[in-house]
Amino acid sequence: LFFDRPTEPCFMQKGEEKTFFRMPTNYYPDKYKSASNVLENRFSDGASRTIEVRNIALPNLSLPMELPYNDQFSLFVPKHRRMAGKLIDIFMNMRDLEDLQSVCSFCQMRINPYMFNYCLSVAILHRDDTKGLTIPTFAETFPDKFMDPKVFRRAREVSTVLNAGDRLPVLIPQNYTAAESEPEQRVAYFREDIGINLHHWHWHLVYPFDAENRAIVDKDRRGELFYYMHQQIIARYSVERMCNDLGRPRRYNDFRQPIEEGYFPKLDSQVASRAWPPRFAGSTIRDLDRPVDQIRSDVSQLETWRDRFLEAIENMAIILPNGRQMPLNEETGIDILGNLMESSIISRNRGYYGDMHNMGHVFISYSHDPDHRNLEQFGVMGDSATAMRDPIFYRWHAYIDDIFHLYKAKLPPYAQEKLDFPGIRVSGVGVEGAGGANELRTQWEQSTVELGRGLDFTPRGSVLASFTHLQHDDFSYVISVNNTSGSGVMGTVRLFAAPALDEGGRPLAFDEQRRLMIELDKFTQAIPAGSSTIRRNSLDSSVTIPYERTFRNQSNRPGDPGSAEAAEFDFCGCGWPHHMLIPKGTQRGYPMVLFCMISNWNEDRVMQDLVGACNDAASYCGIRDRKYPDRRPMGFPFDRPTAANSLADFLTPNMAVADCTIRFTDATRQRAARR
Ligand code: CUO
Known part of the structure; x- marks a missing residue:
């Protein structure tokens, strides 16, 4: 039920059967506290089932609560990653399901809904006592990340005017983000496919970047799978382009040059009540200074990290934090490189090799407002549920892929x-x-x-x-x-x-x-x-x-x-x-x-x-x-x-x-x- 109606209070109703969550008064957000009696009466009325929410000593939620409720949330932004990592740990450490339910009841109206959904999903996926629990697909919970917002207006109208059984489906147009004169539009059916974007979101859910509980992050051959899954995306997209008389994606390897492709996502965030910002053709990534996201990073940093990767591949060895070299061998080299490149907390040396792939997403997604002077949030490249909509995703990953292939080219051919x-x-x-x-x-x-x-x-x-x-x-x-x-x-x-x-x-x-x-x-x-x-x-x-x-x-x-x-x-x-x-x-x-x-x-x-x-x-x-x-x-x-x-x-x-x-x-x- 915590996934149903993500931004409504947790007084749930499922179908005809109405379930009421009786929360301790101190669980109500301040804005509802004085009305808690009224709300209890209102929502328990006609409920066939009441769930008593256990009043527990709540963990310290101050870090995840730093993200405003109505903001966007990005796994690629380091600060958001840390907040989410903390919340995942909180959910993972609740001693039983009832306690988990209590903390979720408390969180639902306080924690940013995107982050809440992500962290709870990760926890449900990894806790022993929640395996087998059904979770609605993300496209149902947050359809705003997957489709033209005009649909929601029509859907609200249909829901208000007609009863459930009488409602005809609302039509999502097939080609709504650009005209035919934009050649990139020929592969929009791939980039904007709901299933493909769901797959990508899910993949990053199964392989989170950050959590105190290392086992959640440190999965078998994770770095190699990061390489391979994204390599396959690039191969598939390349073939798709070739079927449509477009060339293979050009690597985005010169960070000083403008990005030729623009992208106008035509998505609205229902949580943030903002349109996702576009990127105009010819935009260039710029040094970032966004105190609100605790991001201060220069484009030259990306170049430095890149050069260190090239150097590691040249030497077939990486540098460890203690200054020693660790050879990249046939058995584990690609996995080590993948983890360094992504990067996650299991990177062998984040201090030196940085956060190259994630920060590439971040630089691109803030190219329209690098110093936050226009109070704009990130573009679609900043979210794993939307990144694959943008042509630049494939150019960035084609470059990441190329670096991995440089490494693979140093290995002996298969005998x-x-x-x-x-x-x-x-x-x-x-x-x-x-x-x-x-x-x-x-x-x-x-x-x-x-x-x-x-x-x-x-x-x-x-x-x-x-x-x-x-x-x-x-x-x-x-x-x-x-x-x-x-x-x-x-x-x-x-x-x-x-x-x-x-x-x-x-x-x-x-x-x-x-x-x-x-x-x-x-x-x-x-x-x-x-x-x-x-x-x-x-x-x-x-x-x-x-x-x-x-x-x-x-x-x-x-x-x-x-x-x-x-x-x-x-x-x-x-x-x-x-x-x-x-x-x-x-x-x-x-x-x-x-x-x-x-x-x-x-x-x-x-x-x-x-x-x-x-x-x-x-x-x-x-x-x-x-x-x-x-x-x-x-x-x-x-x-x-x-x-x-x-x-x-x-x-x-x-x-x-x-x-x-x-x-x-x-x-x-x-x-x-x-x-
Ligand atoms: Cu899947 Cu760049 O990692 O998006």
């Missing part, structure tokens, strides 16, 4: 025996679906998302918004294998796809193509002796989560009892949205190459128990409370350069490729109510 799986031959791979053999089909699809939860102070009940997103027809991979080892073996099937041609229509150089390889799926497979065929449904991808999990609006809207299915999904919301599994393609048919490798499971496996874990979108998200389920470097076998001149030269017998096309139809279908 033949690391790639091969003796006795296993993949004789063919292909896809089958509605488009026939090796043709994938895409189109638009119209779906709905629940807004009722995020609309404060309007009549209760469901109100849906319908929006249009990319979708593809489901398909299957068909893989022919020949096992001559004489007995059954276990293998890991790795599926990737990359464009066949560059922007000029020429075959892509292999070194560029490997960096555009997008992971489609990865799974463990028993391979019997002799010839066999593996069929794998695209819906089972280890990269994606199903549509219902991304949005969770069908089974779990306010008023519906949380279904068993919803409970099972609980907090496994991290995962690339399935509807964005494959790029849009083109109407003519966009040529891609599909790649399949079967590697030796004995060299890949991580022995662990996966019962009850969220493990079906592990490729980009890892597995909750477990190790990353693949011992190989993330991105294997394409994460390092090789001597091969072409993909064909690179192949060992346990690999196969197929030419595929993605054909896009410019038509919109309605999403079936449930699938």
Whole structure:
């Protein structure tokens, strides 16, 4: 209930069943204290259930309460990160659920709603006694971070005029942030996709930057996953651009040059009652001096940190706080660099390597008001739920990615025996679906998302918004294998796809193509002796989560009892949205190459128990409370350069490729109510 109606007082009602929280008088915020009796009577009236909130000795909340209730909240701003880290610790340290409930009741009207939601989500995700608790999707709680604010006006109108059952969905326009004359708009469907932005928000929720409880931050191969998940975003976005006659994103590597791309988000913050500031084309990042955010940092600082990374990569060693060098090796180097670069509290030397990636977000997000003279808040780059809307996100991360690749380029190419799986031959791979053999089909699809939860102070009940997103027809991979080892073996099937041609229509150089390889799926497979065929449904991808999990609006809207299915999904919301599994393609048919490798499971496996874990979108998200389920470097076998001149030269017998096309139809279908 703490997630429902985020800025309303915690006198909750769920559907027809009204629940009343009886709070100790001292829990009421000052503005309501004198009226606490009136409020009690008003909200307990007709309640079928009363929850007595335990009166506990409250922890010291002064640090998190420093953020004004009606301000924006950014995980990238160091001060906000510290405040959130403190609040996470408070929530984590409450000795039982009742105490957690008490402190939440106290906090809800005092703590900034964005920060409250974030910290409580992190705590629920990490506390032993809250695992399995269903939390509404962030797009329902704060729909203002995901869609055109005109929608809310219409939704309020609809809610006020009509009863829940009679309300028609409110339409979210498909292209509302720029005109067609802006070339970047061609990929707005990707940048502004609700599911993609939810995935990114969720990823950063699963991997918080700051908390006293180190275990929350210090997760298995966290730094490497930071590198890999964002590398894949850049690869996917690059391919998406290429399908739309745009070049790959240019790295944002010269911090003194203006940023060519502007971005006008057309989002309003319902909490802060402010429009998100735009960034005009040709803006340049400037030295920051914003006492309100406790930020004072010069652009030259970013350059210094960058140079230190380049120096570390040059030397293949980082400098530790005690002045000693720590070598970057094949096993842990990328993880160490990822943690330094992001950075989080597990950075090995924040004093020297700083906070490069996060502060890049901060510099860009304040380029319109670097000294706060206009009292403006950060732009969309300052929030992990909105950053991916802005074209500069991809230019910044393309540069971060490039630095990681500089490092990867210093590692030796994989030797033949690391790639091969003796006795296993993949004789063919292909896809089958509605488009026939090796043709994938895409189109638009119209779906709905629940807004009722995020609309404060309007009549209760469901109100849906319908929006249009990319979708593809489901398909299957068909893989022919020949096992001559004489007995059954276990293998890991790795599926990737990359464009066949560059922007000029020429075959892509292999070194560029490997960096555009997008992971489609990865799974463990028993391979019997002799010839066999593996069929794998695209819906089972280890990269994606199903549509219902991304949005969770069908089974779990306010008023519906949380279904068993919803409970099972609980907090496994991290995962690339399935509807964005494959790029849009083109109407003519966009040529891609599909790649399949079967590697030796004995060299890949991580022995662990996966019962009850969220493990079906592990490729980009890892597995909750477990190790990353693949011992190989993330991105294997394409994460390092090789001597091969072409993909064909690179192949060992346990690999196969197929030419595929993605054909896009410019038509919109309605999403079936449930699938
Ligand atoms: Cu995910 Cu830059 O880290 O946004």
